[in-house]
Amino acid sequence: MIGLFDDPRVATDAATADTPLLTVEHLTMRFGGLVAIDDVSLVARKGEITAIIGPNGAGKTTVFNCLTGFYKPTVGRLTLNCEGTLFYLERMEDFRITHEARVARTFQNIRLFPAMSVLENLVVAQHNKLMRASGMTFGGLIGLKSYRDAERDAVEKARYWLERINLADRADWNAGNLPYGDQRRLEIARAMCTDPVMLCLDEPAAGLNPRESLELNTLLQFVRDEHGVGVLLIEHDMSVVMGISDHVIVLDYGRKIADGDPEAVRNDPKVIKAYLGEDEEEELPPEIAADIEKKTGEGA
Ligand SMILES: Nc1ncnc2c1ncn2[C@@H]1O[C@H](COP(=O)(O)OP(=O)(O)OP(=O)(O)O)[C@@H](O)[C@H]1O
Numbered sequence: 001m002i003g004l005f006d007d008p009r010v011a012t013d014a015a016t017a018d019t020p021l022l023t024v025e026h027l028t029m030r031f032g033g034l035v036a037i038d039d040v041s042l043v044a045r046k047g048e049i050t051a052i053i054g055p056n057g058a059g060k061t062t063v064f065n066c067l068t069g070f071y072k073p074t075v076g077r078l079t080l081n082c083e084g085t086l087f088y089l090e091r092m093e094d095f096r097i098t099h100e101a102r103v104a105r106t107f108q109n110i111r112l113f114p115a116m117s118v119l120e121n122l123v124v125a126q127h128n129k130l131m132r133a134s135g136m137t138f139g140g141l142i143g144l145k146s147y148r149d150a151e152r153d154a155v156e157k158a159r160y161w162l163e164r165i166n167l168a169d170r171a172d173w174n175a176g177n178l179p180y181g182d183q184r185r186l187e188i189a190r191a192m193c194t195d196p197v198m199l200c201l202d203e204p205a206a207g208l209n210p211r212e213s214l215e216l217n218t219l220l221q222f223v224r225d226e227h228g229v230g231v232l233l234i235e236h237d238m239s240v241v242m243g244i245s246d247h248v249i250v251l252d253y254g255r256k257i258a259d260g261d262p263e264a265v266r267n268d269p270k271v272i273k274a275y276l277g278e279d280e281e282e283e284l285p286p287e288i289a290a291d292i293e294k295k296t297g298e299g300a
Pocket residue numbers: 031034035036054055056057058059060061062063
């Protein structure tokens with residue numbers, strides 16, 4: 001319940017120990033006559049990897065765009081529990097979602113600063129903290145102590161994440177010169193430098209070779225297990241989804257058709273049908289196809 005003088009972005013109800021990190025209620029997004037998301041509700045929890053999967057055009061990226069303020073939902077409530085404070089994301093501008101609700105995001109296409117060094121990409125991500133330390137003035141130029149301290153912390157955090165993604169020895173490289181898989185991990189490290197409580201990753205495994213996919217899995221498990229971050233993952237690579245997710249949500253034509261642990265979801269006939277279509281068996285993700293083949297073999 002929001003009072004007259006309350007910040008409309010922040011719920012006055014307190015979060016409890018059971019309050020999920022993210023609660024999406026009745027999310028609907030229409031573009032003219034097209035219903036991209038149709039009354040979707042879901043929850044995602046802190047310290048878990050929640051995958052959102054579904055065939056092309058199912059509405060996965062639109063969910064992310066609503067969560068991160070790129071789109072204002074037509075209908076729906078999106079409540080983010082940032083360390084006990086509840087934010088209504090649907091009422092917030094994108095930059096407030098990033099800085100106040102602490103939701104970080106990566107995109108389908110890589111958006112690093114290619115001409116900056118690897119280290120600089122990670123320090124720039126902490127720009128807001130540095131600006132505050134400079135008193136929002138030229139405090140950095142005249143060497144304010146608060147700024148120097150913040151700058152040292154920013155570099156320390158950047159180096160911590162460089163170690164985690166095995167790029168410490170390439171800190172001075174231009175980010176654009178890194179191999180593709182390293183750029184993908186650098187993007188995740190950059191997002192982690194903003195201290196998010198929720199990390200939204202849009203197809204992070206796209207274009208990765210099997211070794212790079214494994215490195216990505218290890219990084220995401222580290223982010224979940226050691227930093228307690230809730231990871232929301234859109235992914236077509238089923239080896240990643242089934243390998244590391246705690247919870248899988250399946251969309252099809254904008255509707256939620258399944259929600260549960262990976263094992264339950266991969267055996268759900270509605271999911272199998274959504275991926276198969278009526279007669280396009282080649283579209284089935286390999287993990288699900290292998291399962292069906294095994295079951296068919298057992299039944300024969
Ligand atoms: N800004 C927009 N204007 C009009 N239609 C849109 C817009 N954004 C998305 N859509 C439509 O909404 C539907 C869902 O798109 P979305 O990109 O969310 O699907 P997706 O599941 O992420 O697909 P993919 O796996 O191919 O990335 C599609 O029909 C798409 O064309």
